[in-house]
Amino acid sequence: xxxxxxxxxxxxxxxxxxxxxxxxxxxxxxxxxxxxxxxxxxxxxxxxxxxxxxxxxxxxxxxxxxxxxxxxxxxxxxxxxxxxxxxxxxxxxxxxxxxxxxxxxxxxxxxxxxxxxxxxxxxxxxxxxxxxxxxxxxxxxxxxxxxxxxxxxxxxxxxxxxxxxxxxxxxxxxxxxxxxxxxxxxxxxxxxxxxxxxxxxxxxxxxxxxxxxxxxxxxxxxxxxxxxxxxxxxxxxxxxxxxxxxxxxxxxxxxxxxxxxxxxxxxxxxxxxxxxxxxxxxxxxxxxxxxxxxxxxxxxxxxxxxxxxxxxxxxxxxxxxxxxxxxxxxxxxxxxxxxxxxxxxxxxxxxxxxxxxxxxxxxxxxxxxxxxxxxxxxxxxxxxxxxxxxxxxxxxxxxxxxxxxxxxxxxxxxxxxxxxxxxx
Amino acid sequence: xxxxxxxxxxxxxxxxxxxxxxxxxxxxxxxxxxxxxxxxxxxxxxxxxxxxxxxxxxxxxxxxxxxxxxxxxxxxxxxxxxxxxxxxxxxxxxxxxxxxxxxxxxxxxxxxxxxxxxxxxxxxxxxxxxxxxxxxxxxxxxxxxxxxxxxxxxxxxxxxxxxxxxxxxxxxxxxxxxxxxxxxxxxxxxxxxxxxxxxxxxxxxxxxxxxxxxxxxxxxxxxxxxxxxxxxxxxxxxxxxxxxxxxxxxxxxxxxxxxxxxxxxxxxxxxxxxxxxxxxxxxxxxxxxxxxxxxxxxxxxxxxxxxxxxxxxxxxxxxxxxxxxxxxxxxxxxxxxxxxxxxxxxxxxxxxxxxxxxxxxxxxxxxxxxxxxxxxxxxxxxxxxxxxxxxxxxxxxxxxxxxxxxxxxxxxxxxxxxxxxxxx
Numbered sequence: 001x002x003x004x005x006x007x008x009x010x011x012x013x014x015x016x017x018x019x020x021x022x023x024x025x026x027x028x029x030x031x032x033x034x035x036x037x038x039x040x041x042x043x044x045x046x047x048x049x050x051x052x053x054x055x056x057x058x059x060x061x062x063x064x065x066x067x068x069x070x071x072x073x074x075x076x077x078x079x080x081x082x083x084x085x086x087x088x089x090x091x092x093x094x095x096x097x098x099x100x101x102x103x104x105x106x107x108x109x110x111x112x113x114x115x116x117x118x119x120x121x122x123x124x125x126x127x128x129x130x131x132x133x134x135x136x137x138x139x140x141x142x143x144x145x146x147x148x149x150x151x152x153x154x155x156x157x158x159x160x161x162x163x164x165x166x167x168x169x170x171x172x173x174x175x176x177x178x179x180x181x182x183x184x185x186x187x188x189x190x191x192x193x194x195x196x197x198x199x200x201x202x203x204x205x206x207x208x209x210x211x212x213x214x215x216x217x218x219x220x221x222x223x224x225x226x227x228x229x230x231x232x233x234x235x236x237x238x239x240x241x242x243x244x245x246x247x248x249x250x251x252x253x254x255x256x257x258x259x260x261x262x263x264x265x266x267x268x269x270x271x272x273x274x275x276x277x278x279x280x281x282x283x284x285x286x287x288x289x290x291x292x293x294x295x296x297x298x299x300x301x302x303x304x305x306x307x308x309x310x311x312x313x314x315x316x317x318x319x320x321x322x323x324x325x326x327x328x329x330x331x332x333x334x335x336x337x338x339x340x341x342x343x344x345x346x347x348x349x350x351x352x353x354x355x356x357x358x359x360x361x362x363x364x365x366x367x368x369x370x371x372x373x374x375x376x377x378x379x380x381x382x383x384x385x386x387x388x389x390x391x392x393x394x395x396x397x398x399x400x401x402x403x404x405x406x407x408x409x410x411x412x413x414x415x416x417x418x419x420x421x422x423x424x
Numbered sequence: 425x426x427x428x429x430x431x432x433x434x435x436x437x438x439x440x441x442x443x444x445x446x447x448x449x450x451x452x453x454x455x456x457x458x459x460x461x462x463x464x465x466x467x468x469x470x471x472x473x474x475x476x477x478x479x480x481x482x483x484x485x486x487x488x489x490x491x492x493x494x495x496x497x498x499x500x501x502x503x504x505x506x507x508x509x510x511x512x513x514x515x516x517x518x519x520x521x522x523x524x525x526x527x528x529x530x531x532x533x534x535x536x537x538x539x540x541x542x543x544x545x546x547x548x549x550x551x552x553x554x555x556x557x558x559x560x561x562x563x564x565x566x567x568x569x570x571x572x573x574x575x576x577x578x579x580x581x582x583x584x585x586x587x588x589x590x591x592x593x594x595x596x597x598x599x600x601x602x603x604x605x606x607x608x609x610x611x612x613x614x615x616x617x618x619x620x621x622x623x624x625x626x627x628x629x630x631x632x633x634x635x636x637x638x639x640x641x642x643x644x645x646x647x648x649x650x651x652x653x654x655x656x657x658x659x660x661x662x663x664x665x666x667x668x669x670x671x672x673x674x675x676x677x678x679x680x681x682x683x684x685x686x687x688x689x690x691x692x693x694x695x696x697x698x699x700x701x702x703x704x705x706x707x708x709x710x711x712x713x714x715x716x717x718x719x720x721x722x723x724x725x726x727x728x729x730x731x732x733x734x735x736x737x738x739x740x741x742x743x744x745x746x747x748x749x750x751x752x753x754x755x756x757x758x759x760x761x762x763x764x765x766x767x768x769x770x771x772x773x774x775x776x777x778x779x780x781x782x783x784x785x786x787x788x789x790x791x792x793x794x795x796x797x798x799x800x801x802x803x804x805x806x807x808x809x810x811x812x813x814x815x816x817x818x819x820x821x822x823x824x825x826x827x828x829x830x831x832x833x834x835x836x837x838x839x840x841x842x843x844x845x846x847x848x
Contacts, residue, residue, distance in 0.1 A: 073832070076828060077828060077829075077832055079825075080824075080825035080826075080828040080829050081829065083822075083825050084825065084829060090526075091526070091534055094524060094526060094536075095536070100518060102514075102515070102518060108782075109769075110515055110782060110783055110784060112518075112519070112784075112799075112801075113758065113761075113767070115762050115763075117795070117796055118762065118795065129833070129834065130832065130833055130834065131833055132829070132832060132833065133829060133833065165832045165833070201795045201796040202796050216643070216644065219640070219643065220640065220651045220793075222796065223793075223796040223797060227644045244844050245841075245844060245845060248837075248840055248841040248844045248845075249841050251837045251840065251841070252835070252837040252838045252840065252841040254837070255835060255836070255837040255838070256835075282840065282844075285840075286836060286837050286840060287836045287837075288835075288836065288837060292837065330813075331813075334537065334811065337537075337809065338539050338542065339539075339809075340809050341809060341810070342809060342810035342811075342812060343537070343809050343810065343811050343812070344812050344813075345533075345811065345812065345813035346813055346814075347816075347845075348814050348815055348816045348818070348819040348845060349812050349813050349814045349819070350819075350841045350842065350845070351841070352826060352830060352838040352839075352841045352842055353812065353814060353819060353822065353826060353842070354810070354812050355830075355838060356825075356826050356829040356830060356838075357822055357825060357826045357829065358532075358534060358812050358814065359534050359812075360534060360536075360810035360811075360812055361810065364810075365807075369644075369647075370807065370809070371541070371542065371625045371807070372541055372625040372626050372646065372647040372807055373647060373807055374807045374808035374809075375536075375808060375809075375810050377536075377808070379803075383789075383794065383795070383796055383797055383798045384798035384799060384801070385761065385763075385764050385765060385766060385767050385794070385798075385799075386765070386766040386767065386778070386784035386785065386788075386799050387758065387766075387767050387769065387784075388766060388767070388768050388769065388773050388777065388778050388782050388783075388784055389754075389755075389768075389769040389770055389773050390770075390772050390773045390777060390782065391772055392771075392772045394772070395772040395773070395774075395777060398507075398777065398781055400504075401503075401504035401507050401508065401780075401781060402504075402776060402777060402780050402781045404500060404501060404504040405501075405504050405505065405508060405556070405557060405780040405781065406776060406779075406780060408497070408501055408554065408556060408589045409553070409554055409555055409556065409557065409589070410553065410554065411676070411679060411680075411712075412679070412710060412711045412712065413672075413675045413676040413678070413679035413710050413711075413712060413716065414676045414679070414776040414779060414780075415776075416672055416675065416676065416706065416709075416710060417669075417672040417673050417675070417676040417774045417775070417776045418774065418776055418777070420668050420669060420672040420706075421669060421672075421771075421772060421774070
């Protein structure tokens with residue numbers, strides 16, 4: 001793992017910064033979406049055969065397959081899942097929003113009504129991998145928001161079934177519909193509807209580059225959570241950090257995929273060397289060492305900074321998805337952290353704890369978007385409506401000012417709508 | 425104005441429903457964005473000459489131009505503006521969110537930190553029109569959120585100056601930077617930065633089809649508020665409504681542009697006829713009657729429904745930007761309204777009141793997106809970060825469950841990050 005200075009890191013980054021738009025991906029996804037719009041379920045079956053190399057004969061997962069799945073996963077998995085579910089629920093309950101109103105003495109009544117979304121679709125990656133935690137992190141806030149109908153789409157395995165861990169998590173969280181279809185075709189089905197799959201109001205959940213491109217293209221016709229990039233961690237370590245822990249956390253991030261990014265910023269050159277040694281040592285023992293090795297080589301960096309102040313400036317510039325503060329008195333530094341998806345404090349709060357278990361959502365803004373975006377939450381599954389009531393007297397007192405403003409904009413029919421009410 | 429049944433209306437709508445992607449617009453905007461990225465300020469000057477037909481020699485509006493503007497608009501405008509500003513501020517203060525934390529007995533500490541965005545850019549349409557109300561409705565929530573730097577971009581008038589009403593509103597609300605540049609080129613400048621204009625984290629505000637397309641294209645690199653379509657009103661009127669008022673409100677909506685949509689759903693055929701007569705009568709007296717006539721012809725509809733229940737079903741299907749309930753006891757119907765940007769209650773709460781003055785935001789979801797989107801608010805100008813702290817003991821108790829879940833996903837380096845902390 002390369003040890004570099006802050007300025008060397010920044011110049012490395014800026015040479016990578018310009019977004020690449022993949023024109024061939026764009027064309028392929030455009031085609032997939034328009035074919036799904038035209039041909040509905042038939043298109044889904046044929047794309048599943050083409051891309052997932054499996055012939056399914058129905059899209060909807062039935063009760064029998066769910067029962068089978070629960071028998072496969074075993075009791076101890078279900079116990080751990082339920083414990084995580086409880087923690088995630090307890091945290092997200094605190095995000096619930098209520099309608100509010102303000103009444104004034106003159107009879108003016110203003111407010112905001114909060115209403116859950118009617119229908120939400122969740123993309124759960126599948127195929128070789130299995131992400132039951134994706135199910136928990138997306139379904140629980142949607143349920144708490146009061147969404148009427150929650151659908152999951154997920155690609156089938158080679159045997160035509162859905163991964164049993166995913167199915168069990170969907171059962172435990174009370175998902176309404178589960179469809180075995182993935183890729184851009186699943187996003188198109190959720191956005192525009194087919195014979196079997198109902199059109200939804202919002203699509204959430206992670207996916208590969210096809211899924212991300214499709215979500216970007218249907219955005220506006222439906223709402224989406226975010227365009228997720230590869231996962232990232234940034235650890236800030238002073239001399240009090242434990243290099244074994246830091247290394248383990250960097251490696252856990254790197255195993256996600258070859259594009260994942262694991263960065264450690266430290267104020268101690270000695271610490272940088274110790275972490276470097278630990279990374280090498282632990283990597284050798286890990287199952288996914290091929291992926292990890294490529295990812296660490298490509299995006300893993302140990303950055304030595306002269307002070308924590310400089311380190312936090314860099315953190316705010318990077319706006320990392322996951323930030324671990326493995327420093328003395330980590331709470332003290334919270335006020336200066338402006339941009340980060342999730343902030344883990346101290347030596348015993350590793351990212352893996354947050355990925356599965358602690359309670360806060362693991363769907364976090366990537367690729368610097370923590371500068372403007374938030375973790376997924378209950379607030380993503382409701383929308384607000386303003387409410388306005390004026391009395392005749394209140395409107396009459398306001399009339400002259402409204403007319404003045406409308407006329408300044410040249411919108412005289414707006415002024416007319418106020419005037420007709422005055423002459424009564 | 426055409427009187428039709430609910431079913432006739434729905435079949436008319438479904439024939440229009442499929443979104444049209446304008447390939448030539450897409451290509452033009454792609455070009456504009458990449459030229460601004462390459463050439464910076466120079467590109468902005470040359471596009472301004474090309475599209476706005478005016479040669480400006482600097483982008484930043486100076487203090488002298490602002491002082492001049494305040495002298496032009498006159499005291500009575502400033503008074504009305506300040507009154508609106510006060511109302512808008514009072515309403516939006518209620519939207520402010522605070523960081524929150526939950527501490528548990530075992531030392532576990534979880535929470536969500538709320539941080540204002542660093543830099544926000546606001547697009548204010550210009551040229552022939554002047555929208556000081558856009559300034560108020562976008563700047564006030566950004567200011568209340570605590571955004572560090574607020575920039576406005578707006579196209580120059582034929583004389584190379586910015587509309588004085590817009591400038592005055594920007595001055596009164598305390599905007600940090602005002603740049604005279606509009607169109608897709610202004611969006612590109614805000615998204616990627618030029619020599620003069622700083623890159624922002626989020627772009628908000630309405631615009632023409634170039635602006636909307638550019639916002640969609642930069643979405644992901646920066647955050648945006650929404651892709652705004654033409655403005656819409658839907659009035660629900662029972663026999664207690666005043667047809668003069670209903671007509672005036674439909675006409676005020678129709679004057680925005682030829683694509684604007686004004687719909688009234690009524691349970692009374694008599695009322696439909698009375699409104700139709702009033703529309704004709706009032707239209708003849710209005711300045712912008714050419715635009716209004718085309719808009720009413722194209723998208724204006726009077727829909728007769730057998731009951732209010734059926735009317736509200738249709739409302740939820742349309743998900744209108746503005747909804748006026750001109751019915752007896754309008755409050756009683758609030759619970760059944762699921763989809764609407766803003767809900768105006770009673771005969772003395774016309775949309776024009778909300779556009780300028782009442783306090784709630786006039787930036788509202790259009791084109792059916794009220795099914796999943798909310799009015800612009802203070803919440804659009806902050807982002808959240810999760811905060812997680814576990815003690816060694818708390819992590820140790822959770823370790824087995826986390827390892828179980830990580831292994832079910834095949835992410836063994838995640839399990840390792842937990843295990844290294846146990847063996848200490």
